[in-house]
Amino acid sequence: xxxxxxxxVAIVLSAISLYLYFSQKRVANRQNNIFFWLLWAVLGSSxxxxxxxxxxxxxxxxxxxxxxxxxxxxxxLHNSIPPIICRYIISVSASAQKPxxxxxxxxxxxxxxxxxxxxxxxxxxxxxxDGSGAYRHGPALPVLYLASAFYxxxxxxxxxxxWKSLVHIQRLVFCIVFSLxxxxxxxxNLLQGYVLECFHRRQSAAFFSS
Numbered sequence: 383x384x385x386x387x388x389x390x391v392a393i394v395l396s397a398i399s400l401y402l403y404f405s406q407k408r409v410a411n412r413q414n415n416i417f418f419w420l421l422w423a424v425l426g427s428s429x430x431x432x433x434x435x436x437x438x439x440x441x442x443x444x445x446x447x448x449x450x451x452x453x454x455x456x457x458x459l460h461n462s463i464p465p466i467i468c469r470y471i472i473s474v475s476a477s478a479q480k481p482x483x484x485x486x487x488x489x490x491x492x493x494x495x496x497x498x499x500x501x502x503x504x505x506x507x508x509x510x511x512d513g514s515g516a517y518r519h520g521p522a523l524p525v526l527y528l529a530s531a532f533y534x535x536x537x538x539x540x541x542x543x544x545w546k547s548l549v550h551i552q553r554l555v556f557c558i559v560f561s562l563x564x565x566x567x568x569x570x571n572l573l574q575g576y577v578l579e580c581f582h583r584r585q586s587a588a589f590f591s592s
Contacts, residue, residue, distance in 0.1 A: 384436075
């Protein structure tokens with residue numbers, strides 16, 4: 383059974399952040415545009431995480447195609463967040479002006495993840511419902527985590543390479559953001575049914591907005 387309490391909190395916080403985003407006057411620049419899409423991606427991911435978790439919890443009462451569709455949309459949105467965060471960090475660290483070829487290379491792990499997710503209805507490599515009606519993860523799921531880890535490493539590398547150019551508040555925010563994944567992973571592994579990934583990424587977006 384999945385616990386959706388943290389997803390609900392993430393939805394509320396995301397909605398508040400979007401309201402604050404639209405209620406404040408912001409300069410129309412690359413950094414704010416990326417942050418705008420980050421907020422929408424986190425909100426959508428949280429919404430579909432809650433919906434898919436509720437559907438999986440009541441799998442025998444829901445049509446399997448609907449459950450898999452909700453989960454597919456969740457995975458598509460959820461796995462689009464790491465590259466958006468990476469692009470945001472690159473823009474903050476004043477490194478957005480780089481060769482187009484390098485920008486395209488940064489999208490390759492995301493493209494691989496999205497391809498696996500979109501092909502999943504035919505391959506069942508990421509997730510599936512087995513013959514007994516139980517929800518299962520497929521053998522390709524670690525690939526999605528490796529893609530997220532890639533964007534984490536790239537983000538940290540850009541930050542460290544331009545650490546001296548960041549102001550104190552930016553350094554503090556990034557230190558907090560990159561310290562959040564470890565506790566989330568530990569809790570998820572210790573407490574069965576808790577999925578804290580959306581909540582963690584929502585918290586990261588909150589710190590970015592500060």
